[in-house]
Amino acid sequence: SQTIHQWPATLVQPVGSPLSLECTVEGTSNPNLYWYRQAAGRGLQLLFYSVGIGQISSEVPQNLSASRPQDRQFILSSKKLLLSDSGFYLCAWSGSTQYFGPGTRLTVL
């Protein structure tokens, strides 16, 4: 069966610091992968999605970037975090439906 891993679970970072969140998927090959952000009390905002290695589509222009160095690895990065980057970050892969990882709760202070 397919499993999706995200780490870390919780992260507190100062404004201006870099960010790297990692997501890996097991049990499937060539998955479509997604990064979402959920601000407190709000819906899921699609940030990036990828249909294959090195292929990234950005939905929202901002100071975040994504990379897919391997088939089952998806990384979300920032060079300098902003306060507005705080939120709950979810990685997901798409089969018949969409399956979510456990999420990373990021607080930028």
Add this chain to the structure above:
Amino acid sequence: EDKVVQSPLSLVVHEGDTVTLNCSYEVTNFRSLLWYKQEKKAPTFLFMLTSSGIEKKSGRLSSILDKKELFSILNITATQTGDSAVYLCAARRDDKIIFGKGTRLHILP
């Protein structure tokens, strides 16, 4: 522009009541309609609907899709405090899934 609109945004009922959550969508290349339940962490999958008029049931939860009128409803009968959560509706198109903002449901004991 693709969009998914959920209503109400928030709902408070007493235990034992029946609730109906609404979801309307406007999505090009529509494939399916998804419902998720989100408590404190990542959303968990409830239903996937692809055909109009066919009710899907899981215990006290049921859902139906109307592809002509472009909406879906999620019903919860005999609500319990454990049903308290944010319920997310999402429309899947060819390459990605668009989420609504969710309905926050709170069940009073």
